Amino acid sequence: MKNNIAKIVSADFLTFTRMALRELDGTRISKDRYLEMLASRLMDFAEGKTKRLLVNLPPRHLKTQLCTVCFAAWMLAHEPATKIMLLTYGQNLATDIARGIRDILQAAWYGSLFETRIKGLGEVQNFVTTAGGRVYATSFGGSITGFGADIILVDDPHNATELSADRIEQTILKFNSVVVASWSWVTAWARMIFPPTSSKLASGRTLPYL
Numbered sequence: 001m002k003n004n005i006a007k008i009v010s011a012d013f014l015t016f017t018r019m020a021l022r023e024l025d026g027t028r029i030s031k032d033r034y035l036e037m038l039a040s041r042l043m044d045f046a047e048g049k050t051k052r053l054l055v056n057l058p059p060r061h062l063k064t065q066l067c068t069v070c071f072a073a074w075m076l077a078h079e080p081a082t083k084i085m086l087l088t089y090g091q092n093l094a095t096d097i098a099r100g101i102r103d104i105l106q107a108a109w110y111g112s113l114f115e116t117r118i119k120g121l122g123e124v125q126n127f128v129t130t131a132g133g134r135v136y137a138t139s140f141g142g143s144i145t146g147f148g149a150d151i152i153l154v155d156d157p158h159n160a161t162e163l164s165a166d167r168i169e170q171t172i173l174k175f176n177s178v179v180v181a182s183w184s185w186v187t188a189w190a191r192m193i194f195p196p197t198s199s200k201l202a203s204g205r206t207l208p209y210l
Helices: 003-011 013-025 033-046 063-078 091-105 108-113 165-173 175-193
Strands: 052-057 083-088 126-128 134-139 151-155 199-205
Touching: 003 013, 003 108, 013 033, 013 063, 013 091, 013 108, 033 052, 033 063, 052 063, 063 083, 063 091, 063 108, 063 151, 083 091, 091 126, 091 134
Parallel strands: 052 199, 083 134, 083 151, 151 199
Antiparallel strands: 126 134
């Protein structure tokens, strides 16, 4: 990789994401303005300018790829000792996301730009870096005992495909109150388990109108 391109990939999150997803599964990101805004908010979160971030996007808008997979890989690239916990509605999704993060960290282009390395083989949903960082992915029903975290990533806390039409309609009609209540639940739950220094990012899909 040419030095000027390498510098941009290392310094700009959206450029990093374009490279990561193209190499990971061939995904090519558009130039939609919302992606620039999302990347900006994620960098504020990464830099500690905000400790809480809630993201809602429609399906197929790269929410998981940017907010969870690439963001975790970016954080570990720049701070290899970061401990990240990923929580989702189901273990299968958690494992798939963790696999994406691990695959990026093990990619040749990533290794040529950053010093972060995975220690040993480890499990897909629970692996550590040589610097002492960790990615631990589980569902809300899984075990988190003994796992601390600097950053908590909540991706799709609810399975939208299992919501009934009546429940979707109620959610739309009470959208603002549902968002506030959901975020309050996530933060209250996290406060009981993690220290106040932990940063929390929750992302979920916006439900379609009926």
